[in-house]
Amino acid sequence: MADERAKYGNALVTHFLKLWRERYPATKHTFNRYALKWPFMDVADSVGYERGKELIEYYFKTPRTGHDVQWFLYNFDKLDVVMKERADDETKKAAMRAVTKARVEEWERRKRESRGQTD
Numbered sequence: 001m002a003d004e005r006a007k008y009g010n011a012l013v014t015h016f017l018k019l020w021r022e023r024y025p026a027t028k029h030t031f032n033r034y035a036l037k038w039p040f041m042d043v044a045d046s047v048g049y050e051r052g053k054e055l056i057e058y059y060f061k062t063p064r065t066g067h068d069v070q071w072f073l074y075n076f077d078k079l080d081v082v083m084k085e086r087a088d089d090e091t092k093k094a095a096m097r098a099v100t101k102a103r104v105e106e107w108e109r110r111k112r113e114s115r116g117q118t119d
Contacts, residue, residue, distance in 0.1 A: 008049045009041030015053055016040070019060045020067060031069065039073045047080055055079050 013036045020029075043052045055076050060067060072079075 005041045005044065006037065008044035008052075009037040011049065012040040012044060012052050012056065013037055016056050016069060016072070019056060020069070023060055023067060036069065043073070043076050046077065051080070052076070055083065058083055 010033070013031075013033055016036075017031055017033075020031075040052070043055070047055065056072070059072050059076075059079060064071070
């Protein structure tokens with residue numbers, strides 16, 4: 001169990017650093033992977049490994065400057081809530097678009113039928 005926790009923690013650290021280096025290729029920064037492993041293990045314990053990866057990827061899509069690792073570690077739970085809310089919002093918007101599309105199609109159908117009756 002401890003080996004699995006460490007494996008997930010290290011994998012999340014690696015993923016974070018990969019995205020950080022892609023985003024800031026000209027910046028030299030040294031990260032202490034050993035020290036970061038422990039809080040990233042907590043991220044994996046809290047939200048799961050796959051969700052942790054998604055949160056890291058979402059974090060790097062935000063317009064933050066520097067994408068500080070400590071900020072992420074202190075606020076990953078808030079990012080999780082925001083991601084869930086955005087997903088729910090997108091689902092609701094998609095449902096509303098479908099209803100609107102159906103109403104417009106129905107209105108256009110009735111309009112065509114009424115034109116056919118008057119001609």
